[in-house]
Amino acid sequence: MKWSISNFMAEWGEFTFGDEKIAPGSSCQTSIEVGSDPLGQSSEMPVHIIRGAREGPTLAVTAAIHGDELNGTGIIHHLIYGADHEAGTKDDHIDAKTMSGTLILVPVVNVEGMLLQQRHSTDGRDINRLFPGKPDGNHSQRLAHALFEQVVKRADYLIDLHTAPYTRMNVPHVRADLDKKSCKRLARAFGTEVILHSVGPDGSIRREASDGGIPTILLESGTSHRFEPESLECGVRGILNVMAKLGMVEKPYQRPRWRLLVRRFRWVRSAAGGLLHSLIEGGASVKKGEVIAHITDPFGSSVERVTSPVTGYVIGLATTPLVRPGDPIANIVIVREKKLQEIIEKDTAAGRRPREHVEAVEEEEVEDDAGSTLDETEN
Numbered sequence: 001m002k003w004s005i006s007n008f009m010a011e012w013g014e015f016t017f018g019d020e021k022i023a024p025g026s027s028c029q030t031s032i033e034v035g036s037d038p039l040g041q042s043s044e045m046p047v048h049i050i051r052g053a054r055e056g057p058t059l060a061v062t063a064a065i066h067g068d069e070l071n072g073t074g075i076i077h078h079l080i081y082g083a084d085h086e087a088g089t090k091d092d093h094i095d096a097k098t099m100s101g102t103l104i105l106v107p108v109v110n111v112e113g114m115l116l117q118q119r120h121s122t123d124g125r126d127i128n129r130l131f132p133g134k135p136d137g138n139h140s141q142r143l144a145h146a147l148f149e150q151v152v153k154r155a156d157y158l159i160d161l162h163t164a165p166y167t168r169m170n171v172p173h174v175r176a177d178l179d180k181k182s183c184k185r186l187a188r189a190f191g192t193e194v195i196l197h198s199v200g201p202d203g204s205i206r207r208e209a210s211d212g213g214i215p216t217i218l219l220e221s222g223t224s225h226r227f228e229p230e231s232l233e234c235g236v237r238g239i240l241n242v243m244a245k246l247g248m249v250e251k252p253y254q255r256p257r258w259r260l261l262v263r264r265f266r267w268v269r270s271a272a273g274g275l276l277h278s279l280i281e282g283g284a285s286v287k288k289g290e291v292i293a294h295i296t297d298p299f300g301s302s303v304e305r306v307t308s309p310v311t312g313y314v315i316g317l318a319t320t321p322l323v324r325p326g327d328p329i330a331n332i333v334i335v336r337e338k339k340l341q342e343i344i345e346k347d348t349a350a351g352r353r354p355r356e357h358v359e360a361v362e363e364e365e366v367e368d369d370a371g372s373t374l375d376e377t378e379n
């Protein structure tokens with residue numbers, strides 16, 4: 001079922017962005033100016049706009065607000081050019097001539113952070129805590145302001161792409177304010193197996209945009225400093241799913257294998273310091289009491305057997321072996337035994353890939369009284 005869209009222009013003409021005028025059925029690669037660097041050269045944020053031939057909503061997609069989180073950039077590249085990275089070939093996913101609405105893609109928000117391979121901006125600040133920004137503030141606030149004014153406010157919907165920090169990995173999942181109907185609908189449309197509820201930290205692009213009436217979701221997928229095929233595929237599939245639901249492209253909707261809407265989850269922490277030998281992978285199903293890792297001394301002898309305190313599904317894992325007492329080892333969503341069995345069966349049958357012929361998705365709301373909410377832990 002397609003959604004009905006009411007808040008776009010009745011007359012479908014060219015899209016104006018800065019000095020650019022983008023005709024229906026065409027695209028434009030341009031940039032947003034964000035002041036100048038210490039050598040006086042213009043600092044710019046690349047922006048790719050695709051104006052569909054027919055009227056429709058405006059969807060914005062932002063990546064690498066955290067400069068070391070690269071999967072989002074890869075997702076945008078693959079969305080437009082396919083795996084061969086050439087325009088106008090068979091594996092392109094988007095064609096302006098057949099598309100409806102407008103796509104505004106920002107493949108790298110934090111350009112200088114990316115060049116330095118770091119999360120923060122060059123002034124050491126986290127841009128994703130400074131939205132909607134300030135036109136006369138510090139460098140990061142100005143950058144946030146430019147993006148918010150020129151991209152976010154012009155969008156009807158926003159998808160913000162992230163990864164876990166380099167010490168951890170995230171199984172692809174969407175984060176959204178599930179108490180906002182429009183955000184929940186967008187999160188479901190994206191089509192990941194797991195959706196986590198959170199309103200997002202103060203000053204994050206997602207929270208500010210959602211509070212401002214622009215439904216926004218965030219994709220967490222994989223880890224930083226690399227392009228990971230599974231994350232890229234998941235991101236492209238999710239954006240196309242959203243575009244299909246919005247009526248922007250005519251593509252079959254790819255359902256998730258199953259679905260969990262999660263309110264609380266459990267981080268398993270190490271009691272001892274040592275070297276982590278993990279026995280599970282992201283996306284593993286674990287039973288309560290199961291040994292999921294060994295913490296060893298420098299010679300490799302186990303000093304602690306880490307067991308799962310719950311039965312559930314692993315959505316996040318530590319990826320570096322150096323562990324201090326209290327360090328997080330695994331992030332586990334609690335799942336009922338019966339649902340877990342269903343997950344195991346569907347994952348096994350699908351080779352852990354989504355199946356296009358899945359007819360219906362059984363959905364379960366998960367709440368763990370002893371767990372943490374994302375807003376207590378998100379950083």
Ligand SMILES: [Zn+2]
Nearest residue numbers: 066069162163
């Ligand atoms: Zn991030």
